[in-house]
Amino acid sequence: MPHKLIRIERVENDRPGRPVMIAVAGDSAAGKTTLTAGLAEALGPDRVTTICVDDYHRYDRRERKGLPFTALHPDCNYVEIIEQHLQLLATGRPILKPVYDHHTGELTRPELVEPHEFVIVEGLLPLHTRLTRACFDISIYLDPPEEVRRQWKVKRDTEKRGYQTEAVLAELERREPESAEFIRPQRAFAxxxxxxxxxxxxxxxxxxxxxxxxxxxxxxxxxxxxxxxxxxxxxxxxxxxxxxxxxxxxxxxxxxxxxxxxxxxxxxxxxxxxxxxxxxxxxxxxxxxxxxxxxxxxxxxxxxxxxxxxxxxx
Amino acid sequence: MPHKLIRIERVENDRPGRPVMIAVAGDSAAGKTTLTAGLAEALGPDRVTTICVDDYHRYDRRERKGLPFTALHPDCNYVEIIEQHLQLLATGRPILKPVYDHHTGELTRPELVEPHEFVIVEGLLPLHTRLTRACFDISIYLDPPEEVRRQWKVKRDTEKRGYQTEAVLAELERREPESAEFIRPQRAFAxxxxxxxxxxxxxxxxxxxxxxxxxxxxxxxxxxxxxxxxxxxxxxxxxxxxxxxxxxxxxxxxxxxxxxxxxxxxxxxxxxxxxxxxxxxxxxxxxxxxxxxxxxxxxxxxxxxxxxxxxxxx
Incomplete structure (x- = not known):
């Protein structure tokens, strides 16, 4: 029961140096970055480390084209490495975090992340496993009505990520079964x-x-x-x-x-x-x-x- | 004393699943890959995981041009992450390993590495710290006379990595103080x-x-x-x-x-x-x-x- 071990270690190590861990989970374009950015800015960059677990994609955009699932599927992500890195951060240790470039759709050079006083972990699947959940002090799930999220996603992906509206809507359609199966169940754990x-x-x-x-x-x-x-x-x-x-x-x-x-x-x-x-x-x-x-x-x-x-x- | 902790954990966990860890340390072109390749082939690819700690460069080749040290210097490498990843492998866990492309000199997309029965760790600095050393069951240091190594390095870097002879010799010269300070002292720990x-x-x-x-x-x-x-x-x-x-x-x-x-x-x-x-x-x-x-x-x-x-x- 590694989720018990990490809970125990985190309580045992409840000392200066162990960060407060915050999950901000939710579907694509649910408003995670907007919520997080204001929090991080109010706390100050010296006190906050923000990471996104969508960087742990196992395949890049080109490779995903040939696969029977979308980026939302746990099999499309290094879930075991997410668990490992969250445990490391939760116990005050640095990680070498993978980087997914949302603009090019490529996986690029990883970057060193050292946990500050607060670690905000946003993304599609931060609350997906029992072990990831054990790493957090506070977990938040963003749950806009689907029609609101659809508007937000079309706006962001066309304005900031260079997609056409039709492509965004088709992608939303394609992702819906995996949203239902893997993303929305996280709401129950927030x-x-x-x-x-x-x-x-x-x-x-x-x-x-x-x-x-x-x-x-x-x-x-x-x-x-x-x-x-x-x-x-x-x-x-x-x-x-x-x-x-x-x-x-x-x-x-x-x-x-x-x-x-x-x-x-x-x-x-x-x-x-x-x-x-x-x-x-x-x-x-x-x-x-x-x-x-x-x-x-x-x-x-x-x-x-x-x-x-x-x-x-x- | 984390090196004690990892030693204890490895003995406690001395069960099927915990790999045998082998270090193959030595200076550039000391023959590490040649020695390792034959071992790995004899044991069989299903039983052996080979990694190179030179993948943990902190800077790519272009960035290093402006820096006062070479790739041999511990400050030029994520030593703390090497320690972390060796501990993970030594206790039977996977890692997401960074990748340095020796041909282009760029840091690229990391790759998942799962420890098999034997894990061979080669590179410039696998025995550099007390904590890395605590991770190994057997450690080997390759120590050819400098004139032999020089011949090997010129041959390899000109034939396989596209360098000119003069550039290789100049680089050897530039690296010599760091070879003496950081690479050769590892001999004592093998x-x-x-x-x-x-x-x-x-x-x-x-x-x-x-x-x-x-x-x-x-x-x-x-x-x-x-x-x-x-x-x-x-x-x-x-x-x-x-x-x-x-x-x-x-x-x-x-x-x-x-x-x-x-x-x-x-x-x-x-x-x-x-x-x-x-x-x-x-x-x-x-x-x-x-x-x-x-x-x-x-x-x-x-x-x-x-x-x-x-x-x-x-």
């Missing part, structure tokens, strides 16, 4: 499930930021939000006890996108002040969607994650 | 030091194969050669108790290159038969210098190493 989506039944004007719904599973200690939320009129953000699709009890935190920015800022400031750790002003890097566009629900989500990461009693 | 050289004072005709001198250090159990050598008239091969340059007692085994092939074959057969392990005929792959040229001293050296590797009481 401590926090984040869903950016429009609110059903509302007819907000175009340009209204998406709202966020955060499932907070009792698999970890969440900060006491009742005190933070006490002073607000329950419009920008509210907490609700619910059951997840599998029947497990969860807290669901709603952060509304249609709320005026001033109201969101009150909540952001309250959370930020409770962090206590020489906090200063709420970092402006939070909520950044890129291209100068802001989302207060994203900012509040990132703030809550920060409050987890910086909590000494985590 | 269980067996192999020196292919002409015999001083003899005037053999051109084309006479080089003789071999093997220092057998009492740091490991060597096979009892007295019985093997009892039946031969001490011409092809003889053993002598001596002191190494540092004063430590060693056995020195001389294998003469000028001896007619028939006499060498008698000794080879005797060693081979003592292996006992379903031995059959002496493998013809032993003694192969490439290009159809044979060396009986090389064959006998490889046979002795094989007898070590296959000895169940090793």
């Amino acid at each position: 401590d926090i499930v984040v869903r950016f989506a429009p609110i059903a039944g509302r007819h907000d004007p175009p340009g209204t930021p998406l709202s966020a719904e955060l499932l907070l599973r009792p698999t970890m200690n969440h900060p006491d939000l009742s005190r933070v939320l006490a002073g607000n009129e329950q419009r920008a953000i509210h907490l609700k006890l619910t059951r997840d699709a599998d029947g497990r009890p969860v807290d669901t935190l709603h952060i509304h996108g249609y709320v005026p920015r001033e109201e969101s800022l009150v909540v952001e400031k309250a959370i930020w002040e409770r962090l206590g750790v020489d906090a200063g002003e709420v970092p402006l890097t939070l909520g950044n969607l890129g291209g100068g566009v802001r989302s207060e629900p994203l900012a509040i989500t990132q703030l809550l994650l920060l409050s987890h990461l910086l909590d000494p009693n985590r | 269980d067996i030091v192999v020196r292919f050289a002409p015999i001083a004072g003899r005037h053999d005709p051109p084309g006479t194969p080089l003789s071999a001198e093997l220092l057998l250090r009492p740091t490991m159990n060597h096979p009892d050669l007295s019985r093997v050598l009892a039946g031969n008239e001490q011409r092809a091969i003889h053993l002598k108790l001596t002191r190494d340059a540092d004063g430590r007692p060693v056995d020195t085994l001389h294998i003469h290159g000028y001896v007619p092939r028939e006499e060498s074959l008698v000794v080879e057969k005797a060693i081979w038969e003592r292996l006992g392990v379903d031995a059959g005929e002496v493998p013809l792959t032993l003694g192969n210098l490439g290009g159809g040229v044979r060396s009986e001293p090389l064959a006998i050296t490889q046979l002795l190493l094989l007898s070590h590797l296959l000895d169940p009481n090793r």
Whole structure:
């Protein structure tokens, strides 16, 4: 039971030098990099190491063309090496990480990665095995509705990776069975499930930021939000006890996108002040969607994650 | 003391599945690949994994041009990752090994390496640190006289790597201080030091194969050669108790290159038969210098190493 061994070793070695490990899992274009980038920037580059487990592709793009599965399939990735490298990072050791170039689709020269105080591991399959899951202190799954993710993927892959819209849609189609079989099951193992989506039944004007719904599973200690939320009129953000699709009890935190920015800022400031750790002003890097566009629900989500990461009693 | 930990773990895990680890260290063009290839071929590709630690260069050839040291310098190599990967292999785990292309001088896509029954690790620095040394069951250092190595290096680098003679000689010159500081000190840590050289004072005709001198250090159990050598008239091969340059007692085994092939074959057969392990005929792959040229001293050296590797009481 190597997952037990790594859990034991990590607890035994719970000392300065052992990093806080954060998983950010989700399907392609689910918003992993956007969420992660704001967190990493707020914590500061000297304190954060970010890696992407999609770099562990076993085949390059050309080789994959002849194979009966897509890049989402565990057989298309060095899963055993992902497990090994996460164990090494989780116990404070460096790794020589493979590199997949998303632009050319080639596997290139590996790079040395040394774990800082926080290690954020994003990608398609960080929560795929029991052993990888044992390596994390906090795990997050990004779960936008499929139609939202489709828009995001078309936009990113055509604008940043040089694909045609039809090719992106065809690829989404081709990947769907493997998304269902390997990516989405990871949702069940996340401590926090984040869903950016429009609110059903509302007819907000175009340009209204998406709202966020955060499932907070009792698999970890969440900060006491009742005190933070006490002073607000329950419009920008509210907490609700619910059951997840599998029947497990969860807290669901709603952060509304249609709320005026001033109201969101009150909540952001309250959370930020409770962090206590020489906090200063709420970092402006939070909520950044890129291209100068802001989302207060994203900012509040990132703030809550920060409050987890910086909590000494985590 | 991680070198103690790995020694303990390797003894604790001394079970089927944990490979026999062999280091073949030595300077550039000292004959590492020639020695190793014959061993690997005799054992069979299904039983042997061969890696080269020169793949762990930190900089490619272009980057090294601007640096104040050569590829021999530990700072030019991911020594910590070499240590990590050797520990993983020594405890039966796979690695994702970096790849240095000697032809283009570029670092390319890494490759998965799974340890078979025997793992041969050759290269410039496999015995450089206490932790790497703790990973090996048998360590060999190749120690040809510098003038012999120079000839070999010029021949190989001009014929196989596309260099000009002058460039190779200049590079040897440039590397000499680092050879002295980092490569040659590894000789002291080898269980067996192999020196292919002409015999001083003899005037053999051109084309006479080089003789071999093997220092057998009492740091490991060597096979009892007295019985093997009892039946031969001490011409092809003889053993002598001596002191190494540092004063430590060693056995020195001389294998003469000028001896007619028939006499060498008698000794080879005797060693081979003592292996006992379903031995059959002496493998013809032993003694192969490439290009159809044979060396009986090389064959006998490889046979002795094989007898070590296959000895169940090793």
